[in-house]
Structure formats: structure tokens, C-alpha cells
Amino acid sequence: MAVLQAGEKAPDFCLQDQDGNEVCLKAFRGKWVVLYFYPRDNTPGCTLEAIQFTAKHEAFKQMNTVILGISPDSMKSHCNFIEKHDLTLQLLSDESHRVLEAYGAWGEKKMAGKSFLGVIRTTCLINPDGKVQQLWQKVKVKGHAEAVLARLNEIQS
Numbered sequence: 001m002a003v004l005q006a007g008e009k010a011p012d013f014c015l016q017d018q019d020g021n022e023v024c025l026k027a028f029r030g031k032w033v034v035l036y037f038y039p040r041d042n043t044p045g046c047t048l049e050a051i052q053f054t055a056k057h058e059a060f061k062q063m064n065t066v067i068l069g070i071s072p073d074s075m076k077s078h079c080n081f082i083e084k085h086d087l088t089l090q091l092l093s094d095e096s097h098r099v100l101e102a103y104g105a106w107g108e109k110k111m112a113g114k115s116f117l118g119v120i121r122t123t124c125l126i127n128p129d130g131k132v133q134q135l136w137q138k139v140k141v142k143g144h145a146e147a148v149l150a151r152l153n154e155i156q157s
Contacts, residue, residue: 002103004135010035010126011102013122015070015092018078023068023092026130031044032065033126034148036139037105039119041073041081042099048086049121052145053119057088063152064128070105070133072093 004010010033014024025033027037038046053060053067060067069091075082078091092099100106105122108115121139124132125148134151136144 003137004048004124004132006132006134008132010124010130010132011099013099013102015094015099017093018076018082018091019107021056021074023090025126028066028126029130030128032063032128032133032152033102033122034065034067035070035103035126036057036067037070037103037150038121039083039113040071041077042084043069046071047081047085049139049144050081050089050091051085051142052141052143053089054085054087056145059149060066060152063149063150066090068081068092070099072097077151125152 010025014022017023037122038049040046050069069089069090072095073093075093078093094100097106099110103122103124105120107120109118123136123139127132127133
């Protein structure tokens with residue numbers, strides 16, 4: 001699995017959001033995009049990450065930045081997740097894992113001595129030209145939204 005590098009064109013995609021709307025990456029040209037890939041709605045780490053990005057949503061918006069969360073969960077699951085936790089994020093459904101794979105966020109994981117395929121928590125910062133600015137892999141949730149915002153602030157100033 002090839003890992004994306006800074007400066008490469010971000011792989012284009014179109015996925016459905018929690019409301020069934022088609023969301024295409026190319027529609028965000030001219031804006032910064034935070035794509036964060038997470039394993040599952042309503043699990044402790046994923047909930048914390050979504051709440052942290054929601055808490056920083058206005059700060060990202062002021063920096064011309066859109067936040068998109070992507071997981072293999074269904075649109076219905078995303079709807080329930082958003083409602084349950086008052087999230088202000090747009091969550092995209094990638095049940096086929098096509099986009100997860102394109103961004104290196106789908107692969108082998110190990111837990112309790114067993115190997116399986118799953119989502120590798122990854123965040124990709126895409127610049128207004130549609131190129132990968134930075135990639136965070138095997139993300140630790142606590143403080144991650146703040147770290148992404150700090151990096152964006154550093155780049156933009």
C-alpha cells in the first residue's frame with residue numbers, strides 16, 4: 001500500500017454524507033480540507049475525536065477549512081451519531097473502503113494477537129490547490145483536533 005506524500009495530488013472522490021447528499025472533494029477547491037478517517041461511529045475514541053473536531057469547528061471555518069469525517073459506517077449510522085452527540089461535522093460513508101484505501105487508511109491491524117483488516121485512524125490536510133499538505137497516521141485521539149488546528153495556523157501565518 002503506497003503512502004501519500006506531502007505535495008501529491010489528493011485522490012479525488014465522491015461519497016454520500018449522512019443525509020444522502022453526494023460530496024465530492026473537488027467541490028472544495030479553494031478551501032483547506034481536513035479529512036479524518038475513523039473506525040466506527042459511537043465508539044469511545046471515535047466519539048471523542050468527533051466531539052473535539054466539533055468543538056474546534058468555528059476556528060477551522062474561520063481559517064477557510066472544511067472538516068470531513070470518513071468511516072465505513074452507513075449514512076443511517078452517521079445520522080444517529082451526529083444526533084446523539086450534537087456534532088456539526090459532515091460525515092461521509094465509505095462502505096466499499098475505496099477512499100479509505102486510496103488514502104492509506106485501510107489495512108492490517110492487530111488486536112489481542114489477531115490480525116484483521118480495518119480503519120487505520122488517519123488525518124489528511126489538503127491545501128486549497130487539492131494537494132496533500134500533511135498526513136497524520138495512526139492518530140492518537142486526545143488533542144489531535146488541536147494539533148491539526150495548530151499546524152494549519154502555522155502554515156497559514
